Amino acid sequence: MSTIPAGRHQYILSQIGQHGTVNVADLAGELSVSELTIRRDLDQLAKNGLVERTHGGATARRNLPIEPDYVQKASEFPREKEAIGRTVASMVEEGDTLYINSGSTTFEVIRAVVALEKKLTIVTNNIDAIYLCKEHEHVRLILAGGVYRPRSHSVSGSLSSLLVSEIYANKAIIGVDGFSLTAGLSTPILEEAETTRAMIEHTVGKVIVVATGNKIGVVSNFKTVSPDRVDILVTDSHGGEIIAQMETHEGLQVVIADTKE
């Protein structure tokens, strides 16, 4: 009898494959370990998405893990992005319909916005938004369709724009890879640029751009819209002197998000 954990796991999985379910007491007897150890084995297998944990044992898992690997989230400027999210959330009002495009900064915005517990409609092409909205009854999530891009966990392209053209939002929250007063908003992906542009064009209220300081003054490959279309820029305190120029730009309100404590 294999005494190592990996051997037990293999045995458990084969039992589940054979019978559909297993129970803790039987496994403990068959493998000559305590029930506690079996429980820990099952918990681990469940965490890896290999089995479905139930009271008293486990069952085969045909469906997928609910919680995917989006935990990696904002690896670059987590504190700044979280602060930006909080700041933008304070601008959202009950009943708003929001366009939110994809990206790690706007993901943090969605996280902060759904936490408000306000009645909202969110229209986004960020697939990961699902996990944030899933358990929030008060948020209606409309996902843009289109071609799925694994790298960015988003959908984009002309099919997305088609759906966007049917919806008018009263605020757009746009993450960018580059924001410059001369070149406007820009992203490295053509399809993303198209979808983002469609969102902005179908917004009747404020267009809020979110960008960490390192994006300010940067120009990426594909232009989305000109800077004049932007009403509010929410960024952090690392934008450098270009921020000062932007603050004097007519029609553009610059908000610096506080990374508190």
Add this chain to the structure above:
Amino acid sequence: MSTIPAGRHQYILSQIGQHGTVNVADLAGELSVSELTIRRDLDQLAKNGLVERTHGGATARRNLPIEPDYVQKASEFPREKEAIGRTVASMVEEGDTLYINSGSTTFEVIRAVVALEKKLTIVTNNIDAIYLCKEHEHVRLILAGGVYRPRSHSVSGSLSSLLVSEIYANKAIIGVDGFSLTAGLSTPILEEAETTRAMIEHTVGKVIVVATGNKIGVVSNFKTVSPDRVDILVTDSHGGEIIAQMETHEGLQVVIADTKE
């Protein structure tokens, strides 16, 4: 043998799948638990939309008052669904563009189809398809947009149909909650019915319906399309005598998926 709640549920569902009905007294005897426990099991299954509760037992759903929980449903007939998936995958050819609607059976189809390593385009409203296609370079995944439905892990509604109306596929693989020769395809959710209908209408090739045996002869709330529009039905061996009628139906090819060994 000591059985856990989940194991009992599985057994009860398989009994219902085979015989159509179950009664409390028999189950209590077969599973060596009190009738009260069986009643509680049945109540729970009914609450999740998996069975229809009656006095003295339960029956297969004749109609569906509530939206079944996807996670629960996914573990209903794992072997049968896997077999159906494998069978449908053998009908798919290199270069196909497939419409696949949402549901736990079609999910298994997607799983089997992407494993083929063929170059394909999959258009679906099943959100979980993302995890199956994420690491398969040869599959282009187009996600239908629309309102997200947490309980069924899908998007649906008029916005989805809008996107679907732009795409013509050469095969449609459709999961249903009810398939009857008189009433046709039906589902418990209006929006799903609409999206599925749009998919079928924009398919130029074969329409393949997948359904485990317990769905055969069942009528749910909202009709999708008439049975004449269906070319192939892939099901398992638990369909009962209605299958024989279907096999004689003109223009409908019935395929029984083998749950190997």
Add this chain to the structure above:
DNA sequence: TAAAATGTTCAAAAACATTCACGGAGTATC
């Protein structure tokens, strides 16, 4: 109306989460 099935409440039992301690494998330090 009588029998069967159900709903409800409550207590016991089973399974669980959590914390702590033990012991072996490997590593670092002297």
Add this chain to the structure above:
DNA sequence: GATACTCCGTGAATGTTTTTGAACATTTTA
């Protein structure tokens, strides 16, 4: 080479939650 050290898997002890079954009143079915 010995000691101390951490890391990991394991099991015991504790209190908590879930599940189960009995008892009794109520409803449904025949």
